[in-house]
Amino acid sequence: MTMQRDVHDELRARLHEAADAHQPNRERMLARIERGMAGQERTDHRATRPPLWGWARIVSATAAVAGMLAVGGYAVASAVKDEPPARQTVSVSPAPVESPQATSRPPASPEVTPSSGGGEREPDEPSSPPSKTAKASPSGTPAADLLPATDDTENGPLWSDGSVDPHSNDFWAQSNVTIKTSEQLTALTVQLRIAQTGGVSSTGAWRSPPEDDFALTVAERDGFLVYTWVLKEGRTVPKGEWVFAGQYDHDRGGRDAKDDTYTVSAAWDGEEGLVGGDFAAHDDDEGDS
Template sequence: MTMQRDVHDELRARLHEAAGAHEPNRERILARIERGMAGQERTDHRATRPPLWGWARIVGATAAVAGMLAVGGYAVASAVKDDPPQQTVAVSPTPVKSPDATSRPPASPKATPSSGGGPQDPVEPSNPPSRTAESTPSAPPAAALLPATDDTEDGPLWSDGSVDPHSNDFWAQSNITLKTSEQLTALTVQLRVAQTGGVSSTGAWRSLPEDDFTLTVAEQDGFLVYTWMLKEGRTVPKGEWVFAGQYDHDRGGRDAKDDTYAIAATTDGQERAVGGDFASRDDDEGDS
């Protein structure tokens, strides 16, 4: 009984130690028990034992092992219960970015083995496929400049150019007035504002229906050019009409002496043209 108690105490100590390490190993425990029992048998027992006592020893040892395993399992469960479970966080490996067609460096020349064992000729790298250029919306093409003329009257047409009196030190509006005594089947009106510094469009309007005209605004040859073109199939009735271009400019009273306008029209199958310039600032001040 003392031998079994000693073995039991040793087993409990080892099981508690194994439970603390969280690595219980049933096979190692059984192997240690068998080795301990074999050593005790050689030292304490006599060479000859009655067969009945041998079977009793085997049955007792088996019972002791079963009891110790039960106690060991309880110790393991107690040890595991006493120690709080440690949580571990699984961290995924950092993804490796695979190079794509845009980041892959150009292929380096590769050598191919020659049949004669001599110097190897480098293979020229193949050209990478070219990307298709993305289409970007383009601004409407600038209208062709109309021929300049100083004739303000031609047949049924009459015209005049003036700077709107509401213009100020930072902003201005140039007005083109057109009078026609006949219906027009084609009409193009063009305003050319000289780039005197900071000139940029802020808008445009006309007294005729907006849907009847196509408007383009563009920088051309040092001028900000406004072009109104009557759409095909539309007409301009008899009357007096205004076409106006608005723009910012550098601070100060702007001089419009280099600004011009031109008008091309068709009436009764005949082409007509009028045009002119704008009164300079000095002329306006003199008139006042």
């Protein structure tokens, strides 16, 4: 008994000595704690998965919202369907009604724009160079009545002359009718007749009096290209010298103007008279009186 007790006492003493000598390993303890906590987190993560009844609740809520939207859409469609569509009207222009006078009116006489070589000029200004920018085709309407031909270049206050412009060439020409009057004219008609010698066609016309004072007709009559200027009613031509010119193309080569003529009809102070002639050269002293 005594021996056994001594053994226990000796063992107890050694255990106390070992306990006093033990130094805890702090790092190992912390590592063990961290491993234990990590294992617990994985266990908790698996335990927090949503149960099946949670998904069923989400699906039910979604179906309820979709149903409400469908019912609302149906109600809106029904309300729109019940309203009758607005009536639309389309304006249609009435069919054009042809006037009975539309085909009975004669076409207006064509006005011929003066060429760039024409325009207003003083009697002593040199004649204009050829210009083809104001081409005018002969009118399809009947020309003014042909005035009677005459060889009298002077009559009362009137004097006249016909000449081919010096700027004419092998393809183009201009014929000038010059008149002088010592009285104011209350009526005036100037007619220029160009014989059709081949390829003769109008390219324009001009006059030195104001353009708005005259009506111009260009037409082909009896083998002639006829230019006719007529003073408008209520207009007058003052004293002075005036030029009326017709421009035209012709076949290549020098053109013979021997068959070209002109006539001028005028009225002044209650009297009337005619002058006219051809396009042959005249002496310079003619018409000086």
